Amino acid sequence: MSQEAHAGYRARPRPQRARSFYDKEVQGILWQVVILAIVLGTGYWLFSNMQHNLHVRQIQTGFDFLDREAGYEIGESLIAYSPASTYARALVVGFLNTLHVAVIGVVLATVLGVFIGVGTLSRNWLIAKLTAGYIHFLRNIPVLLQIILWYSILISDRMFPGPRQATPVLGTYLTQRGIYFPVPEPHFSWWLAAIGLLVGIVAAVLTSRWAKARQESTGEQFPTTVALPLIVLATPALFWLVGGASTAMSWPALRGFNLAGGARITPEFTAVLFGLTIYTSAFIGEIVRAGILSVPKGQIEAARAIGLREGLIMRLVTLPQALRVIIPPMTSQFLNLTKNSSLAVAVGYPDLVSAANTTLNQTGQSPEVILIIMIVYLTTSLLTSLFMNWYNKRIALVER
Amino acid sequence: MADVARARPVAPSHGPVAWMRANLFNTPSNAIITLVVVAALVWVLPKLFAWAITDAVWEINSAKCRTASGACWGFVAEKYRLMLFGTYPYAEQWRPLVVSIALVAMVVATLNTRLWGRLLWGAWLIALPVLFHLMQGGSIELVMVILAALGGAVIVGLPTSLVMPAGLGALGLLFLYWALSGLLGLPPLPALPGLFSYVETEKWGGLPLTLILATVGIVCSFPLAVLLALGRRSDLPGIKALCIGFIELVRGVPLITVLFMASLMIPLFLPEGVNFDKLLRAQIGITLFSAAYVAEVIRGGLQAIPKGQYEAADALGLSYGYKTAFVVLPQALKLVIPPLVNTFIGLFKDTSLVIIIGLFDFLGSIRLASNDPEWRAFYVEGLVFAGLVYFVFCYAMALYSRNLEKRLNTGHR
Numbered sequence: 001m002s003q004e005a006h007a008g009y010r011a012r013p014r015p016q017r018a019r020s021f022y023d024k025e026v027q028g029i030l031w032q033v034v035i036l037a038i039v040l041g042t043g044y045w046l047f048s049n050m051q052h053n054l055h056v057r058q059i060q061t062g063f064d065f066l067d068r069e070a071g072y073e074i075g076e077s078l079i080a081y082s083p084a085s086t087y088a089r090a091l092v093v094g095f096l097n098t099l100h101v102a103v104i105g106v107v108l109a110t111v112l113g114v115f116i117g118v119g120t121l122s123r124n125w126l127i128a129k130l131t132a133g134y135i136h137f138l139r140n141i142p143v144l145l146q147i148i149l150w151y152s153i154l155i156s157d158r159m160f161p162g163p164r165q166a167t168p169v170l171g172t173y174l175t176q177r178g179i180y181f182p183v184p185e186p187h188f189s190w191w192l193a194a195i196g197l198l199v200g201i202v203a204a205v206l207t208s209r210w211a212k213a214r215q216e217s218t219g220e221q222f223p224t225t226v227a228l229p230l231i232v233l234a235t236p237a238l239f240w241l242v243g244g245a246s247t248a249m250s251w252p253a254l255r256g257f258n259l260a261g262g263a264r265i266t267p268e269f270t271a272v273l274f275g276l277t278i279y280t281s282a283f284i285g286e287i288v289r290a291g292i293l294s295v296p297k298g299q300i301e302a303a304r305a306i307g308l309r310e311g312l313i314m315r316l317v318t319l320p321q322a323l324r325v326i327i328p329p330m331t332s333q334f335l336n337l338t339k340n341s342s343l344a345v346a347v348g349y350p351d352l353v354s355a356a357n358t359t360l361n362q363t364g365q366s367p368e369v370i371l372i373i374m375i376v377y378l379t380t381s382l383l384t385s386l387f388m389n390w391y392n393k394r395i396a397l398v399e400r
Numbered sequence: 401m402a403d404v405a406r407a408r409p410v411a412p413s414h415g416p417v418a419w420m421r422a423n424l425f426n427t428p429s430n431a432i433i434t435l436v437v438v439a440a441l442v443w444v445l446p447k448l449f450a451w452a453i454t455d456a457v458w459e460i461n462s463a464k465c466r467t468a469s470g471a472c473w474g475f476v477a478e479k480y481r482l483m484l485f486g487t488y489p490y491a492e493q494w495r496p497l498v499v500s501i502a503l504v505a506m507v508v509a510t511l512n513t514r515l516w517g518r519l520l521w522g523a524w525l526i527a528l529p530v531l532f533h534l535m536q537g538g539s540i541e542l543v544m545v546i547l548a549a550l551g552g553a554v555i556v557g558l559p560t561s562l563v564m565p566a567g568l569g570a571l572g573l574l575f576l577y578w579a580l581s582g583l584l585g586l587p588p589l590p591a592l593p594g595l596f597s598y599v600e601t602e603k604w605g606g607l608p609l610t611l612i613l614a615t616v617g618i619v620c621s622f623p624l625a626v627l628l629a630l631g632r633r634s635d636l637p638g639i640k641a642l643c644i645g646f647i648e649l650v651r652g653v654p655l656i657t658v659l660f661m662a663s664l665m666i667p668l669f670l671p672e673g674v675n676f677d678k679l680l681r682a683q684i685g686i687t688l689f690s691a692a693y694v695a696e697v698i699r700g701g702l703q704a705i706p707k708g709q710y711e712a713a714d715a716l717g718l719s720y721g722y723k724t725a726f727v728v729l730p731q732a733l734k735l736v737i738p739p740l741v742n743t744f745i746g747l748f749k750d751t752s753l754v755i756i757i758g759l760f761d762f763l764g765s766i767r768l769a770s771n772d773p774e775w776r777a778f779y780v781e782g783l784v785f786a787g788l789v790y791f792v793f794c795y796a797m798a799l800y801s802r803n804l805e806k807r808l809n810t811g812h813r
Contacts, residue, residue, distance in 0.1 A: 032638035039642060046669040053668045124430045125423035126437050140794035141787045142749035145763055149783040156780060339654035346756055353656055366664040373660075374653050381652040 050367065057364075065363045066091075072358050074350045076266055087359050094355025095376060101269060101351065102338040105276040109337060110330075112277060113284025118314075120289045131285065139282040144343045147275030151347040154267035163259045171251050173259055176267065180252035183263045189243030196239030200232045207231060268349035272341065280337045284330065291326035292318055323395050331388035335381050342377075352376060462774045475778040476785045479769040483782065486605015486765040492537075495596065496608035499531045503615045511741065511804065513734050518554050524619070525551025535612070538598035539591035546570045601679040605760035605768070607789070609679075613761065614748040617686040618694065618740075624687075625694035630724060632699055643695075650692035655750050658689045663757040682754050690747050697739045701732035738808065741801035745794050752790075762786060 020026065054061055066088040074081055077093045078100060085093075119131035138146070153159055160166075160176040167173075173180040184190050211222035252262030295318050303317040344351040352373060360369040425431040455470025458477070465472035476483070485493045506527055509515050529544030550567040574589075581588060604612075631643035650658065662685025666676055676684070705728055713723040755764035766786045770779040 028636050032636045036638050036642070049671050050665075050668045053670075053672065056672070123423070123426060124433055126434055130437065136795060136798075137791065140745070140749075140791045140798065142752040142763070142790055144752045144755075145783060145787055145790065148763070149780065149787065152779045152783060156777075158777065158780075342654040342656045343753070343756075345656070353654070353660075357660075360660075360664070366660075367668065370657065370661050370665065373657050374649075377654060377657065378649065378652040 054367075059364045061365070061368070063368055065359075065365055065368070068363075070359070070362075072362070074355065075348070076269065076350060087363070090355050090359060091352065091372065094350055094352040097349065098338070098341050098344075098351040098353075099380075101272050101276065101344065101349070102341045105273055105280065105337050105341065106334050108273070108277045109280040109284055109333075112281035114288050116281055116285030117288025117292065120285065121292055135282045135285045135289075137282075138278055139286070141279075143275055143279040143340050144346060146279055147271055147343055147347055150274045151267060151271035154271055164254060166259075168252075171249075171262070173252055175259070177258070177264075178267050179265045179270070180259045180262050181265075182249045182251045185246065185248040185250050187244070187246035187248065189240045189246045192243035193236040193240035196236035197232070199239070200235030203235060204228045204231045266349070268344070268347050271347050272344045272349045272351075275343075276337050276340055279340070280333055283333050283336075287326055287329045287333065288322070291322035294325045295321045320395070324392075327388065327392045327395065331385060331392075334388070335384055338380060338384065339377065462778075465778060471781050471784070472775075472778040473781060475770075475775045475781050479772070479775065479782070482606075482769045483762075483765050483785070484606045486609060486760045486768065487603045488605060488608075489597075489599060489603065492597065492599060495534050495537075495599075496604070496606070499535050500608045500611050502527065502531055503611055507615055507744075508800075511737055511800070513737065518557060522551040522553075522555035525554060527551075528616075528619075533594060534596065535604065535608075536599060536601065537596035538594050540594050541591050542574060542589050543571070545592070546574065601677050604679060606765040607762045609759065610748065610751050610762040613683060613686055613751040613754065614744065616683060617690045617751070618744050618747055620683075621687045621689075621691035621694050624691040625698055626729065628691060628695035629698035629702060632695065633702055647692045647695055650689055651696070655686075655689055655753050656756055659685045659753060659757050661685065662688075678757070678759060682757060682759055686747070686751065686754075689750075690743070693743050693746070694740065697736050697743055698732065700739065701736035702728065704735050705731050735808070738801045738805040741797055741804070745797050745801075748794060748797075749790065762789070 051061075067086055069083075070085055070087045070090040071083050072090070073083055074090060074093055076097065078096045079089075079093060081089060081093045116131045116134055119127045120135065122128045122131070155176050157176055160174055163173065163175045163177055163180075166175045171182040207222075208224055208228060211224050211227075215221055250261050250263075252259045252264075255261075299317055299321065300313060303313040308316065341351055342353040345354040345357060348354070356369050356373050360366050363369070424434045451470045453470075455468060457465045457468045457470065457472050457474050460474040460478045462472070462474065465474055481490065481493065485496055488496055506524065509520060510524075526548045529547045533540055533544060546567065550563060553563045553567075577586070577589060580586060628643045628647055631639045632647065634640050634643075659682060662681045663678065666681045666684065670676065709727055709731065710723070713727040718727065751761055752763040754761050755767065760768055763786055766782040767779070770776055770782050
């Protein structure tokens with residue numbers, strides 16, 4: 001836009017005479033030099049102040065601290081970690097925890113948000129009103145408050161019993177220290193089943209492509225709604241059988257004052273996940289609603305006229321067109337969710353910011369630690385945007 | 401004709417039964433969904449109602465709360481002053497109340513484009529120092545006097561060519577003296593005795609603090625945001641890169657890191673002997689953060705201005721400054737008011753993060769109130785109360801923004 005707006009200056013032939021001080025280009029260069037000088041000068045002033053202050057306070061600089069022993073405990077970790085591990089490892093643990101809650105949150109928020117958004121346009125009055133109320137109510141309450149509220153509900157002894165008082169349902173304990181549930185004992189067959197799941201997904205994708213190609217060339221339909229879930233589920237089951245079909249389970253059981261065995265989802269994780277998912281799903285619901293409304297009515301009427309069922313109209317006509325409107329704002333919601341996961345520090349979920357905060361308090365090296373957090377978040381944001389832009393381009397309208 | 405006579409009577413097209421048939425039971429699947437939802441509501445709502453109303457304890461009695469199965473609203477009744485105003489001295493709490501009301505009134509007035517003019521801008525210049533003094537009390541600094549005088553000059557209608565250089569010059573001189581007095585050991589400038597008792601910013605808290613952080617954040621970020629938005633659309637590659645860099649850097653990181661940066665790095669960035677208190681540091685962080693988001697909103701407005709407007713201004717031979725100040729910005733800023741309100745709602749909610757760096761805004765005051773061992777078990781009730789207050793504020797603003805949008809849409813298209 002601005003280029004076009006100033007096209008007049010650009011297109012003008014370069015004057016042959018000596019440049020006047022009032023020449024547009026001379027002024028442009030002058031302004032840039034002045035502003036850059038001010039910014040760089042201020043930057044240098046701040047930086048030299050910082051170096052002086054760090055020197056006076058005898059705070060070390062540099063990234064050597066990353067190799068030192070962290071010495072603090074982290075509540076939950078996806079990789080092996082102990083207080084004897086290094087600061088670098090502690091930060092990686094925090095980052096993995098951030099990714100853990102953010103990825104699950106993005107998936108759940110998208111699913112929930114799409115249901116909510118479609119619900120607001122439902123012809124069922126009750127559903128439409130309830131989902132609209134959900135959106136209006138939940139997006140106007142700070143996400144931090146929601147996370148803290150979930151956390152204080154989850155750990156409240158008025159709502160959930162302690163581990164010793166809890167009664168298991170199907171081997172699962174709901175306690176104020178989290179949810180304990182049985183998991184299979186590690187066994188070769190389960191690893192094989194995991195590989196089987198991947199193989200099944202790939203096979204299902206290939207089958208669906210083949211079925212689509214066949215339908216386009218011959219008109220014969222393939223029962224994809226039955227076959228595809230079957231492929232995804234049956235393949236890992238088959239692999240599991242081949243691997244020896246281990247059925248040994250690890251059950252949570254009371255040992256001393258606490259429950260041991262099985263797997264545990266901490267209330268911190270649940271609170272952060274609930275807060276982020278519910279808050280973001282309200283925004284996604286609104287985006288989906290706007291996206292669907294942006295599809296011209298004629299498209300849907302035309303689809304009805306050629307006899308498509310309502311479900312198929314949604315899947316084949318409305319959603320593909322709505323997606324083009326939905327994807328860009330959805331990207332920023334995904335980024336918001338990832339950034340908001342930093343609020344986990346308020347309830348003690350050990351995410352990146354929480355690990356960095358402890359590191360910072362112990363070493364005092366705030367500039368380096370803050371630099372690390374910023375770079376990590378910027379990189380994550382950038383990668384997410386790049387992926388979503390790629391996806392956006394793929395589904396964008398191909399103008400003929 | 402005979403067919404018509406024999407046809408069955410049509411179903412009633414109005415009345416509650418017809419309405420339910422059309423809106424709740426129009427297809428078999430819809431009927432099932434309706435029944436399931438009604439069943440779920442019948443299961444949940446009475447429980448919620450019992451917890452919140454019938455089984456709840458409304459009197460201030462923590463012993464009774466502990467045995468009751470419902471909510472303990474006595475906690476809110478007992479501590480509402482602490483929740484709303486934080487640790488601000490009890491007898492002086494009318495001051496933050498007045499400040500909050502005045503700030504809200506100023507913001508609402510500013511959203512009305514018909515009131516835009518020297519009266520409003522002058523009022524802002526006077527309001528900021530006056531409200532600051534009302535809030536903090538103590539002595540009146542020279543900066544505040546200069547700002548208020550500037551506002552007065554704008555309202556009276558002294559020409560801008562006189563007011564601007566005089567104001568900027570006075571502020572510049574003041575800053576110069578401040579910087580030099582630190583270096584050369586000159587005595588600090590005298591301050592006027594104030595009207596109200598001194599309340600240090602450490603004691604500010606509650607809803608007024610939330611309002612102040614958000615409002616001052618967005619108002620102070622506005623000039624910077626306009627410059628950033630113009631810079632981002634500039635032809636000058638150096639300035640453009642600088643602005644894009646700043647905007648994307650801030651938008652790419654969570655607010656909490658910006659706040660950490662502000663609270664931990666600003667003391668390091670300042671020369672020795674200069675100290676900003678915690679509130680000012682948080683305010684600087686929030687202002688910079690908001691500047692990046694507001695800049696993007698303004699950029700949207702700039703892009704919506706038809707090309708012809710730029711070309712017409714160029715054709716008239718207006719300089720860049722005149723073109724921007726008198727043709728482009730007045731149109732663009734009016735367009736961006738509704739999205740700006742949305743940004744403000746976001747900021748209002750986001751200021752709750754300052755509790756992580758140790759300020760007691762509204763959410764922080766709720767936590768403070770529940771630190772009392774007698775009421776510790778009832779934090780949830782405090783949070784529900786806070787959630788409702790936040791909801792009322794944010795939803796009112798959202799409705800207002802939607803209303804504005806409708807009005808603007810009919811006006812322009």
